[in-house]
Amino acid sequence: MAKAGDYYEITLKQPHLEWGEHRYTDSRGIVYGEGYIPIPADIAYSFGLLNSNGTLGVDILGKNLFNCISSDGYYNGVVRAQGNQSDENYAKQFSGNKDLKAIGDWFHQVGASVGDKVLVEWISDTDIEITKK
Secondary structure, X not given: OOOOOOXXXXXXXXXXXXXXXXXXXXXXXXXXXXXXXXXXXXXXXXXXXXXXXXXXXXXXXXOOEEEEEEOOOOOEEEEEEEOOOOOOOXXXXXXXXXXXXXXXXXXXXXXXXXXXXEEEEEOOOOEXXXXXX
């Protein structure tokens, strides 16, 4: 389980910034404004970041849901760990809880671009802070 002081940093790519537009699937139409923060597999496994498979469909704060703030003050909400790694119980990304545009809105507010970095840091077992570097 992730704890205060744990963190990781990722470099943004186009699919992270344009999730609803830049897709390699025809599972749904284009949706502008969506975005997500990827979770590397080693981080998901070592921090115990589960998706709904891993929580048996139950939302659990500190497992698949996290209170989230941004260091710039633009984001304050709940993020959901979702998608799956090669082990289908572990998440591959954070998105707004039931709002796929929430992180995309934050990216827009902070002027995020391909190549920018995002720091994800745990401030408690259930709370994270995101920072665009």
